[in-house]
Amino acid sequence: MPNEFAVEMKGIAKRFPGIVANDDIHLQVRKGEIHALLGENGAGKTTLMNILFGLYQPDEGEIRIHGQTVKITDPKKAIDLGIGMIHQHFMLVEPYTVLQNIILGAEPRRGVMISYKKALARIGELSDKYGLHVDPHRTIREISVGMQQRVEILKTLYRGADILIFDEPTAVLTPQEIQELMAIMRKLADEGKTIILITHKLKEIMAIADRVTIIRRGRVVDSLPVRDTTAEELAAKMVGRNVSFVIEKKEAQPGETILEIDNLTAFDDRGCQALRGLSLEVRSGEILGIAGVEGNGQRELIEVLTGLRKASSGEIRLRGRAVQNESPRRIAEAKVGYIPEDRQKRGLVLDFCVGENLVLKNYYAPPFCKRGLLRYDEIFGHAAGLIGEYDIRTPDEKTPARALSGGNQQKVIVAREVACEPDLLIATQPTRGLDVGAIEFIHRKLIEQRDKGKAVLLYSLELDEILNLSDRIAVMYEGRIVGILDPRKTNEQEIGLLMSGGHKGEREETA
Structure with missing residues (x-):
């Protein structure tokens, strides 16, 4: 009888200085199933899969692929064994086209020349078969995040993978893209x-x-089968305690206006108008949530508010003082805190230690x-005080930020921004890529x-996050509050x- 398991990992252990990432882990994954690996940020999930993909070597343990014991010394060996990994942070060359990225390192040859015709035909077959359509001639920087992820999947399939590892694949996707990805995975x-x-x-x-x-x-x-459990049970097993999915909060007591935005306009990186006469205010003692489909000016609004993008017209006032088009440092000194959308590109200096990152704003x-x-x-x-207060799981304050899990990197940013006692705290996607325990913690903060x-x-x-946390919700569409x-x-x-874009302006409540 053929072996029913595509992947078996037995007694896997992996240690780093000061951290036991994997401790005697046993994992069995059946052929043709979708097997979820669930855990808090820093639990050891990605380390375990990096071992399976050959990026790390285990200190102890055995790996079997389709019943055969193997030693996966590097990613090339993993690819040869039919294993592909779609990383949370995409491994794509942005100036290259979709086609060039997919075949990079595995180019079909006709003599000494690359046979792009053959490559396009193969990519077309895979795209049609799995519903992974993307324009092969566009560059990576020209396509959406969801399309970039499709390129990553096509890369693995092009190389013949029959075991696919998805590392936090929905962390950067819109709700619609998540549904599309789930259909592709199924x-x-x-x-x-x-x-x-x-x-x-x-x-x-559960879906x-x-x-x-x-x-x-690490253990x-x-x-168990998903049909035999509930989301609540999984959450409790993941963090070791019961977790609240809805944060209870008392009634808001809004006070004076802290932020006033009046008739703001700005352009995006392509020179298209992203903000079209946007007006908004945020008061002390309230959480104002901004909802909108990605690409309707939210990012440009946040960048203008934090000094990262110039406004072309309009006014921004903090406690009555005009601050539009001032530098990021001047805006931070005006008591504005900022939790950025991308913690690695804009929130941290990854090669700096935790302690240095915690004083980036006021060093x-x-x-x-x-x-x-x-x-x-x-x-x-x-x-050291903030590490204790925010439960940042790090060996010490001298550890490079790069060595922390995503959730603990996010806690470093939140701790830094809150510790500066801002009058206005701008939080963009503050729980993106975090587990339920870390989400609950950041919501409470x-x-x-x-x-x-x-x-x-x-x-x-x-x-869910907007409805759970906000005292008022401002909906954006095509650069305006609608x-x-x-x-x-x-x-x-x-x-x-x-x-x-439906029912523009209806049921508008000024609260």
Whole structure:
């Protein structure tokens, strides 16, 4: 009888300085199933899959592929064994075309020349078979994040993968793109491919996975069919305690206006108008949520507010003082905190240590600097306090930020911004890519800021998050605010209509 398991990992252990990432892990994945690997940020999920893909070598343990014991020394060996990995942070060359990225390193040859015709034919076959249509002649920088992910999937299929590892694949996708990806994954599994899905999103596991293995702090807690469990049970197993999916908060007590935006216009990177006379205000003691389909000016609005993009006209006032087109440092000094959408590109300097990242906004000021020299005793003392308060899981404050999990990197950013005591805290996708425990923690911190009388501007593509946290919801469409809603009196359907351009201006509440 043929072996029923596509992947078996037995007794896998992996240690880094100060951290046991994997501790005697056993994992069995059946052929043709979607197997979810669930765990908190930093639980060891990605490390385990990096071992399967040959990026790390295990300190102990055995790997079997289709019943055969193998030693996966590098990614090339993994690819030769039919294993492909779609990474959370895409491995694409942005100036290259889709076609060039897919065949890079595996170019079909006709003599000494690359046979692009043969490559295009093969890519076309794969695209049609799995519903992965994307223009092969466009460059990576020209296509959406969802399309870039399709390119990554096509790369693995082009190389003959029948075991596909997806590492947090929905972390950067819109709700519509998530649905499309799930349909693609199901089709792949139905065609006999084996899918390992690294995730912390319980809703998606319940919707798409056949089985789930839960890892907590480097050890397997349980492995079971998804039909035999619930999201609540999985959350408790993942974090070791019951988790609240809805954060209880007291009634908002809005006070003075902190942020006023008046008739703001700005252009995007292509020179198209992204903001079209946008007006908005945020008051102390409230969370104003911004909802909208990605690409309707939200990113440009945040960049203008934080000094990263110039406004072409209009006015931005903080406590009555005009600040439009000032530098990011001047805006930060005006007591604006900013949790950026991309923690690695804009939130952290990955090669700096945790302590240095925790003072990026005020390293040049006392007590962290004296006569132009950094005072590391003060910096590390400050960092040690925040590491404890925010439960940042790191060996110490001198560890490079690069070595932390995504969730702990996000906690570093939130700790830094909140510690600066901002009057206005701008939070963009603050829980993107985080597990339920970290999401709950960050939600509580945002509400805590509101209850301290701070103004919080929240932008998220997760409607659940917007409805759960916001005291008012501003819906953006084509660079304008098309409605201000009371979350207690609205629902996802009404917000969705406004987000898609329907019923513009109707049911506008100025609260």
